[in-house]
Structures are given as C-alpha cells and as structure tokens.
Amino acid sequence: MTRNLHQIKSEQTRERLLDAALDLMQTKGHGQLSVHEVARAAGMTSGAVQHHFSSKAALMLEVITRVIAQLEDASDFWPPAHWPLAQRADHFVQQAWATLYGQPRFTVAWSAYLAAREDELMVAHIVERRGWLTASLQQRMAQSFPEMCQGPQATARVQFVLSALRGMGLVAPFSPAAAMPAQLQVLSQYLQSFSTQET
Known part of the structure; x- marks a missing residue:
C-alpha cells in the first residue's frame, strides 16, 4: 500500500523526536528527561511529542x-x-x-x-x-x-x-x-x- 504525504511526514516527525530523545538520553546522564526538552531538541512543540507518544x-x-x-x-x-x-x-x-x-x-x-x-x-x-x-x-x-x-x-x-x-x-x-x-x-x-x- 502506497503511503501518502501526510503519513510520510508523520513518520519523519516521529523519527526526529526519537532521535532527539536518544541524543538527550546519551548526554544527560542519570537526570530526568522531560517531554519539553525532547520537543525543544527536535525543534518542535510539546504538543508534537504528545501527538506521537501517549506518555x-x-x-x-x-x-x-x-x-x-x-x-x-x-x-x-x-x-x-x-x-x-x-x-x-x-x-x-x-x-x-x-x-x-x-x-x-x-x-x-x-x-x-x-x-x-x-x-x-x-x-x-x-x-x-x-x-x-x-x-x-x-x-x-x-x-x-x-x-x-x-x-x-x-x-x-x-x-x-x-x-x-x-x-x-x-x-x-x-x-x-x-x-x-x-x-x-x-x-x-x-x-x-x-x-x-x-x-
């Protein structure tokens, strides 16, 4: 099944958020990692994180x-x-x-x-x-x-x-x-x- 442009953009956004979270987890040590920090590192809003990940x-x-x-x-x-x-x-x-x-x-x-x-x-x-x-x-x-x-x-x-x-x-x-x-x-x-x- 061919993916439409919206699906492709959604997957790309999700990948950017995962990349940002992984980078932060590797650099923050044992501190807490917030949704806001992930969003900021990915150049997005907290709402974008919450849209793709329920928690x-x-x-x-x-x-x-x-x-x-x-x-x-x-x-x-x-x-x-x-x-x-x-x-x-x-x-x-x-x-x-x-x-x-x-x-x-x-x-x-x-x-x-x-x-x-x-x-x-x-x-x-x-x-x-x-x-x-x-x-x-x-x-x-x-x-x-x-x-x-x-x-x-x-x-x-x-x-x-x-x-x-x-x-x-x-x-x-x-x-x-x-x-x-x-x-x-x-x-x-x-x-x-x-x-x-x-x-």
Whole structure:
C-alpha cells in the first residue's frame, strides 16, 4: 500500500523526536528527561511529542526498542558461535554493558516505566513490547550460546541473564565503581558453565 504525504511526514516527525530523545538520553546522564526538552531538541512543540507518544514512558519504550533493534544489526555485538565459550561469554557481557545496560539511557527509560506503573494501559503496552524484545534477544542468544539454550530451562536461563543485566543497570548509579566489573565477571562465568553436552 502506497503511503501518502501526510503519513510520510508523520513518520519523519516521529523519527526526529526519537532521535532527539536518544541524543538527550546519551548526554544527560542519570537526570530526568522531560517531554519539553525532547520537543525543544527536535525543534518542535510539546504538543508534537504528545501527538506521537501517549506518555513519556511510551517515548522511552520506543527509544529502547530502537536501541535493541540496532543491536540486532550490529555485527560486533553478538559473538559468533564458533568462538571459544569463554571468549563469547566475556564479549557478550562487556558489549551488553557498554552499549545498553550500563548506559544512562537505560536508567532514564526505567525511571519512566516505573513512573507509569499505575497506568494499566501503559503497563500492558510495556509488557507487550518487552515481550517482543525479550523474544528477539532470546533468539540471538540461542545463536551465540547454543550450549545454554538447550533443554526445558533454556528460556529461564536467558531471562535470568537479561534480568541480571537489567538489575545491574538499575543499581549501578548507587554502587561502588568496582562492583559492576566484578559482577559482570560472575555473569560471564555463569554463561561459561554450560557445556555442549548439557541438555
């Protein structure tokens, strides 16, 4: 179906807003990000943001969705399955931390999610989108870590790894600097604990 000019302009506006939000999230540290700031950075009004995104949480969710989608295409993010397991495990946890979970945008997004937890519609939307993201990450994890992604507990193992990274991302601003590298090493060791014989 051919898109009309209005649809194209609407998509372009939405992309500008997402770009502005992502840029701000990468530069503001762990501070709060307002709809007004996003609008100003994009050269638009707050009404334009509210027209395209029902809430700040919805905007943050789309930004994180975009970041994870970009990881799908990043050739240097996912370790190939032919690498030694220890190398794959170390590579993955370091890349995951450096590009997503250890970034200021991660805590900014989650602060918006938590602020919206009384909004049932928004919570349902977050659950739906996070389900899609988790399924996508699970598929890529299975390609990089086939040893871990076998048997009836495969899904729970992947979710455990992702939950550990999310938890570390949330507590990192309140933790000593040395805490996260040590925990990342423990997580790498967990990934290395599975052998090709395990089912």
